[in-house]
Amino acid sequence: MPQNDAGSLWDGTSAAGNLSDRFLSGADATVTLGALDGGSCLGGRGGELRGRSVLVWTRDQLTAALALIELDGLARRLVLCPSDFSYEHLPFVIDQAALDAIVSDRTALESDIPGVGSFIPCSPKIVPANYDRGAGCQTEWILLTSGTTGQPKLVAHTLASLAGAIENTRSSPTPVVWSTFYDIRRYGGLRIFLRALLTGASLVVSSTEGSMADFLIRASAYRVTHISGTPSHWRRALMSPSARRLAPQYVRLSGEIADQAILDHLRSFYPQAGIAHAFASTEAGVAFDVTDGLAGFSASLIAGSTDVEMKVEDGSLRIRSKLNANRYLGGSSKPLANPDGFVDTGDMLELRGDRYYFVGRRDGVINVGGLKVHPEEVEAVINRHPQVRMSLVQARKSPITGALVTADVVLAMDPATMNGQAGTLQHEILELCREALPRHKVPAAIHFVRNLPVAATGKILRHA
Amino acid sequence: MSVRSQIIAQITQVAQEQDKHLAPLEDALELVDSGLDSLCMAVIVARLEDSLGVDPFTAAEVAGFPVTLGEFVKFYEDAAK
Numbered sequence: 001m002p003q004n005d006a007g008s009l010w011d012g013t014s015a016a017g018n019l020s021d022r023f024l025s026g027a028d029a030t031v032t033l034g035a036l037d038g039g040s041c042l043g044g045r046g047g048e049l050r051g052r053s054v055l056v057w058t059r060d061q062l063t064a065a066l067a068l069i070e071l072d073g074l075a076r077r078l079v080l081c082p083s084d085f086s087y088e089h090l091p092f093v094i095d096q097a098a099l100d101a102i103v104s105d106r107t108a109l110e111s112d113i114p115g116v117g118s119f120i121p122c123s124p125k126i127v128p129a130n131y132d133r134g135a136g137c138q139t140e141w142i143l144l145t146s147g148t149t150g151q152p153k154l155v156a157h158t159l160a161s162l163a164g165a166i167e168n169t170r171s172s173p174t175p176v177v178w179s180t181f182y183d184i185r186r187y188g189g190l191r192i193f194l195r196a197l198l199t200g201a202s203l204v205v206s207s208t209e210g211s212m213a214d215f216l217i218r219a220s221a222y223r224v225t226h227i228s229g230t231p232s233h234w235r236r237a238l239m240s241p242s243a244r245r246l247a248p249q250y251v252r253l254s255g256e257i258a259d260q261a262i263l264d265h266l267r268s269f270y271p272q273a274g275i276a277h278a279f280a281s282t283e284a285g286v287a288f289d290v291t292d293g294l295a296g297f298s299a300s301l302i303a304g305s306t307d308v309e310m311k312v313e314d315g316s317l318r319i320r321s322k323l324n325a326n327r328y329l330g331g332s333s334k335p336l337a338n339p340d341g342f343v344d345t346g347d348m349l350e351l352r353g354d355r356y357y358f359v360g361r362r363d364g365v366i367n368v369g370g371l372k373v374h375p376e377e378v379e380a381v382i383n384r385h386p387q388v389r390m391s392l393v394q395a396r397k398s399p400i401t402g403a404l405v406t407a408d409v410v411l412a413m414d415p416a417t418m419n420g421q422a423g424t425l426q427h428e429i430l431e432l433c434r435e436a437l438p439r440h441k442v443p444a445a446i447h448f449v450r451n452l453p454v455a456a457t458g459k460i461l462r463h464a
Numbered sequence: 465m466s467v468r469s470q471i472i473a474q475i476t477q478v479a480q481e482q483d484k485h486l487a488p489l490e491d492a493l494e495l496v497d498s499g500l501d502s503l504c505m506a507v508i509v510a511r512l513e514d515s516l517g518v519d520p521f522t523a524a525e526v527a528g529f530p531v532t533l534g535e536f537v538k539f540y541e542d543a544a545k
Contacts, residue, residue, distance in 0.1 A: 368503070368506075369502055369503060369506070396510060397522075398506040398509065398510060399506075399509060399519065399521035399522050400502050400503075400505045400506035400509055400521070401502055401503060401506040404506050404507065404510050406510075430481070434481070439482060439503060440503055444506070444507040444510045444511065445510060445511060445514060
């Protein structure tokens with residue numbers, strides 16, 4: 001296992017070996033890791049960023065990946081901007097992270113950014129550079145998550161907390177090629193990026209601009225063997241005919257609740273693949289993987305783990321481990337962990353038999369006449385219907401009970417060709433809900449829709 | 465379908481879905497005695513809003529809420545005008 005806390009990301013990447021056969025591939029370019037040995041994506045100017053607080057704000061995920069490899073251990077702080085980072089938040093982030101440099105492939109930014117010392121362009125064009133990476137500093141990695149106030153929250157990690165507990169991918173007859181639907185500048189994607197680099201694998205990154213089909217075709221062309229995404233990513237992928245081109249050995253889900261329906265779909269779609277769902281959050285880090293193909297997780301996990309301590313309090317999962325983020329950056333933020341050192345994930349659990357099931361987010365509860373409904377638990381039931389591909393349960397205002405539950409449902413068939421089957425399907429889905437749920441959780445109405453919005457985080461878009 | 469017949473159809477449908485025994489649907493029937501609880505009423509009002517395009521309960525000019533089935537029907541007929 002690589003000693004991540006002993007050196008920089010580049011040290012770990014090269015220690016994993018075989019640089020000339022490994023690659024990073026984006027939508028527009030592919031770079032072999034060997035080229036990064038004595039090479040620079042920053043025009044050889046990486047040395048100028050020694051000890052600086054650097055915003056990495058690129059259009060392309062590949063250029064961001066290259067900049068992160070080059071700058072870890074060199075910069076004092078790296079702030080990772082995901083694809084949907086908005087210009088309006090820039091002054092806030094500059095201030096909170098005390099930024100004094102920007103690395104970007106958006107050259108138009110250069111003349112346009114107030115109050116930041118340096119602008120250094122980066123590109124997948126690697127130029128020779130032999131500046132001394134030296135015994136560098138421990139770089140602070142800052143991830144941005146959506147905050148409740150509209151401004152992003154700045155979550156501080158180190159390479160050690162981000163890359164902790166990464167196990168070597170099981171020995172494989174073919175070279176391991178990772179990919180992820182996630183943006184690598186978000187926690188779920190970043191873990192995959194680090195995992196690929198530190199375990200001697202290659203990586204195919206996704207692209208914001210391209211379609212799902214484009215990405216699946218690109219991933220299959222590079223013979224991706226291991227691939228991760230949210231359940232919403234996977235539901236979308238399985239709706240694309242191009243998903244058949246992939247032949248993964250390992251399929252991973254995280255970031256949202258993996259219900260039994262999506263696990264079963266993946267199992268029958270990729271019978272040769274190991275399928276795992278994991279619990280992770282930007283603040284709490286990765287807590288555990290579930291590999292038995294069943295939704296939820298064994299209650300024995302809560303007490304059984306030593307590296308990652310877990311407990312359930314007030315119904316939500318709490319986690320304390322060295323994979324936890326260190327803190328929120330910025331003076332006005334609340335502490336990230338409770339006084340006991342546990343991070344409250346806000347993810348609510350229900351114990352059924354000897355297994356815990358995630359039922360939803362604490363802040364996503366719908367109140368129907370005083371009774372609580374988690375949208376996710378209703379969606380899990382709806383998704384069991386064989387014709388259902390995705391669903392979104394939302395609150396609808398009611399003058400009688402305050403709120404009611406309604407559902408938007410994406411079917412496997414095109415709504416335009418249903419020929420009067422809509423009523424039957426609505427009836428069947430409602431029957432399913434009535435059998436499995438108390439009556440206040442059964443949707444008052446079911447609407448069939450062509451698709452559902454998925455946010456840049458890969459999670460289904462829920463309106464507050 | 466008239467407003468009245470849509471309301472009667474919706475009430476019958478929801479009662480059946482929710483396994484509720486309905487009292488005979490006469491105009492003088494008080495809604496609290498109809499066999500429908502508040503969750504049933506909420507579902508009926510939501511579905512009527514979808515089919516009739518109005519929700520008289522949230523309309524601004526409403527003076528008093530209907531007590532009997534007859535008033536309930538008139539409530540919707542007035543709102544749908």
